[in-house]
Amino acid sequence: MEGNNTVHASDSVDKSRIVEVKPLRSLAPVLPKNIQSCFPAKYPSGFPPFYSFEKPQEIPLPKEAEEIPVDAETAEEIPVVSAKETTRETPLAAKVTPIRFYKSSVDEEVNPRADGDVNSFSEGLNGDECVDSTRKRGTENIQNCKEFLKRKKNKKTREVAGDGQSSNIGVNPSRNADGDHESVNRVLMTFDSIRRRLCQLEDSKELNSSHAIKRADLRASNALTCKGVKTNLRRRVGVVPGIEVGDIFFFRMEMCLVGLHGQSMGGIDYMNIKDGSKEDTVALSVVSSGVYGDDTEDNDVLVYSGQGENFNKKDKHVTDQKLQRGNLALDRSAQRHDEVRVIRGLRDATNRSAKIYMYDGLYKIQDSWIERGKSGGGIFKYKLVRLPGQKSAFATWKLAQKWKAGSASRNGFILADLSNGVESIPVSLVNDVDDEKGPAFFTYFMSLKKPKPFGLVQPSFGCNCNKACIPGDLNCSCIQRNEGDFPYTANSILVSRKPLIHECGPMCRCLPNCKNRVSQTGLKQQMEVFKTKDRGWGLRTLDPIRAGSFICEYAGEVVDRAKVCQNGEGDDDEYIFDTSRIYQPFKWNHEPGLLEEVSSNVPSEDYTIPSPLIISARNVGNVGRFMNHSCSPNVFWQPVLYAENNQSFLHIAFFALKHIPPMAELTYDYGFVLAGHAEGSSAQRRKKKCLCGSAKCRGFFG
DNA sequence: GTCCTATCAACTTT
DNA sequence: CAAAGTTGATAGGA
Known part of the structure; x- marks a missing residue:
């Protein structure tokens, strides 16, 4: 005993x-x-x-x-x-x-009365502008939101330049294009706080009405996007400031909001760049959901499948994946020897239907080939290898799982x-x-x-x-x-x-x-x-x-x-x-x-x-x-x-x-x-x- | 009762 | 614009 x-x-x-x-x-x-x-x-x-x-x-x-600085340095004081x-x-x-100054660029643009006073700030928000507030909202609101986002885009250059005129809730405007640890943290905390609150409201509504508001993740993300609470808006190859190797995410939207992976569903994120006079397309990041058999023995290696269906829905014929979109981008990145960010997804052990994503750092594409899928259609395969010298992330996660299961000695x-x-x-x-x-x-x-x-x-x-x-x-x-x-x-x-x-x-x-x-x-x-x-x-x-x-x-x-x-x-x-x-x-x-x-x-x-x-x-x-x-x-x-x-x-x-x-x-x-x-x-x-x-x-x- | 899978539909990003 | 490695609800089977 x-x-x-x-x-x-x-x-x-x-x-x-x-x-x-x-x-x-x-x-x-x-x-x-x-x-x-x-x-x-x-x-x-x-x-x-x-x-x-x-x-x-x-x-x-x-x-x-406005005289009050909003930097992280000040926040400490x-x-x-x-x-x-x-x-x-x-x-x-x-x-x-x-810690922040609560005045949003939204009010400036949209609410002519807004003068930066918190009072008018709230009024602006309580209007229908861009607030995705009810389940049965009309397309009108969505329209407003889209229009707002367009206007915002035009304005972005000014903000990036840092004219100091506009600021966003929770994010220092100068961190909009290029984030840092502080802004990334703040965006993620705000996102999840709103998401939790929406879930809470939903839970309590279930009792009283049949209509539950679904997809709190999308709704929270929508709210933040409308208010400009995002960071790292500038899309980039390689390291994303403020995001560390090993950081985890519980929703794809979280990765969108902080500029790690811009695709809400798509597994491959890419962008067009100008290389001298030539236009080119390059891959930025891939999300491996761990369901396409891309796991390998070596945690530093990922074999990623290209995108595209293997049969045509119209003529019901088996087709090959095409060298376009993400596939093309991965191909170009391979030739250019560019780095690609890799996000690894695994099933959440406590919530089997959910997934957890971990940023596993930078990889390079070492090899690519075409395989025949079950249907017989061609599938692109890309072998990504992790760059050395980065903090262990996904490998640590896998090891921890083994320790838990008792299948690895410690x-x-x-x-x-x-x-x-x-x-x-x-x-x-x-x-x-x-x-x-x-x-x-x-x-x-x-x-x-x-x-x-x-x-x-x-x-x-x-x-x-x-x-x-x-x-x-x-x-x-x-x-x-x-x-x-x-x-x-x-x-x-x-x-x-x-x-x-x-x-x-x-x-x-x-x-x-x-x-x-x-x-x-x-x-x-x-x-x-x-x-x-x-x-x-x-x-x-x-x-x-x-x-x-x-x-x-x-x-x-x-x-x-x-x-x-x-x-x-x-x-x-x-x-x-x-x-x-x-x-x-x-x-x-x-x-x-x-x-x-x-x-x-x-x-x-x-x-x-x-x-x-x-x-x-x-x-x-x-x-x-x-x-x-x-x-x-x-x-x-x-x-x-x-x-x-x-x-x-x-x-x-x-x-x-x-x-x-x-x-x-x-x-x-x-x-x-x-x-x-x-x-x-x-x-x-x-x-x-x-x-x-x-x-x-x-x-x-x- | 639970745990798993399959399927469906609503959905946002570039 | 269409496509997409989503997500959560739901149903059915082991």
């Missing part, structure tokens, strides 16, 4: 380090406080919003606003405001430098399941860096021990839903607490960051598989604890993770500040999570106004926590305790509340901030304590030097 429980694989088993598994919950009810704190005021205490849309008249006038200290006065919103493999069966998915322990055989002893536990009730005067109660709560059912008291919105999509993706999320709990009548219990169901992705080069143990994922996916709770013991101070004399706060630290604000929800039906109710991203919650994961915890800090994290925390034993308890749940590729380390922003604001001895506490290595690194944390 003990052998099974050991953290170490080595012979020298230290009995003090035996993992003790206690998957039971311990509850400690305490005194209730006032109910007011549960329901956020209009501006709950917390971070200031980037911009106040509820008071558009107080937004600075355009002249003023946004004053950080303590969750504790912020007293909300409306002008604060105007004082805070906006270097430095220590333990198959650190959680010892507490999690339904095993958490492996790996160290391929040095000799350390595992982290110090702790008890694996999935949730909070000794939680303190969240101050409510009224007794907490659960909902009365039968079996499962259904989005759009306004009789469900849990949905009511979430202001009518179901916090998660049908596939358990968080829709928006909110001051507080109310989940169903043990007191609800619905069953444990109710979709409103996402943070209580344990790990959903396969993860592993691994030894980093310079930051101790860390957590990484073997699976690709979609933005908004639940990662894990921050499990541990709820402690008092006094106790933290007592223990905090050494470097003892390594395993402390504290909601009252200062956290860099960031925008995860989309801007209001990008899509009519979605604009009106974009939740605030200021967390509402009436009294600080401090969790120690030193002795008891889950994988959350291994997540390292980063100033450019890929995970964020979100307060979640649900009731147990007539009381409500606050939990901290982690969600993916963006799409996370397999084998990437999971990190979140630890926040920091302002010097002089901490109590007692911890005031003198040293900040830790940050080694996150990101371009936006603050230099310290903790």
Whole structure:
């Protein structure tokens, strides 16, 4: 028994380090406080919003606003405001430098009244201009949109030149033609935020009407295209700025919007170029869906099939593919020895009908030939070989899949399941860096021990839903607490960051598989604890993770500040999570106004926590305790509340901030304590030097 | 009940 | 403009 429980694989088993598994919950009810704190005021205490849309008249006038630089550099200079200290006065919103300036070129072009004032900005959006707002929209709207896009195209040259006159929501106009990391990120985040919200609306409509809005991906993309929220519009051969080898995508549209692959369906993207006096056509990128038998043993080689049917629909004759379009382009690229971007698609393991795409870098066409297909028609084949010296991407993904399946051996493999069966998915322990055989002893536990009730005067109660709560059912008291919105999509993706999320709990009548219990169901992705080069143990994922996916709770013991101070004399706060630290604000929800039906109710991203919650994961915890800090994290925390034993308890749940590729380390922003604001001895506490290595690194944390 | 495949239709890009 | 290595819904079979 003990052998099974050991953290170490080595012979020298230290009995003090035996993992003790206690998957039971311990509850400690305490005194209730006032109910007011549960329901956020209009501006709950917390971070200031980037911009106040509820008071558009107080937004600075355009002249003023245009002086505010919108670069990434400036964004970093946004004053950080303590969750504790912020007293909300409306002008604060105007004082805070906006990360973007919300004025779109659309308004300039289309709405003659638009003068850059946010007010008219919203009006412009609420008109029918280019807003694909209802299922039964007429062709009129589409027409408008097309016309708009035409006009926009003419104007593009000016924008590219950087006259500074126009700007787009979310993207620095100068990044429209040639993007960077910042603009790519922003486009992707905005896209997915709108898409999630559309899914949410769709889910809730299903109950009330038969008409569900389909293809949220297309609709989100449409909205962004109309508003010019795109980047890397200039089509190019080779590297696309801001996109890294190994980046993953969940929709073809995402790759269109950031300029990686311009074809919404087509597998081959190409363009015409002028080479001296001669016109030529060259391939830009190919998407391999992995269904045409183009997989080879060698992950650096791709055999890609040309495009074109093998029979003519009219005369029903077998035909050969023709050397035209994409086929021609690939042929030309081969002769010119040009680079071609390769995107590899694989089935999503968790959602078999969906696909995940990974950018695998640059390849060159080494060979091409014609094969006979099953029907007898000729099929072009192109052998693409990956250029050396690029970061391993697709190969890593495939390897991770093998590790998961147990069909490939691993270097430095220590333990198959650190959680010892507490999690339904095993958490492996790996160290391929040095000799350390595992982290110090702790008890694996999935949730909070000794939680303190969240101050409510009224007794907490659960909902009365039968079996499962259904989005759009306004009789469900849990949905009511979430202001009518179901916090998660049908596939358990968080829709928006909110001051507080109310989940169903043990007191609800619905069953444990109710979709409103996402943070209580344990790990959903396969993860592993691994030894980093310079930051101790860390957590990484073997699976690709979609933005908004639940990662894990921050499990541990709820402690008092006094106790933290007592223990905090050494470097003892390594395993402390504290909601009252200062956290860099960031925008995860989309801007209001990008899509009519979605604009009106974009939740605030200021967390509402009436009294600080401090969790120690030193002795008891889950994988959350291994997540390292980063100033450019890929995970964020979100307060979640649900009731147990007539009381409500606050939990901290982690969600993916963006799409996370397999084998990437999971990190979140630890926040920091302002010097002089901490109590007692911890005031003198040293900040830790940050080694996150990101371009936006603050230099310290903790 | 679930899991897989096949098929269909709505759909946007160049 | 037509074509396209899409996507999600739906149905039927193992």
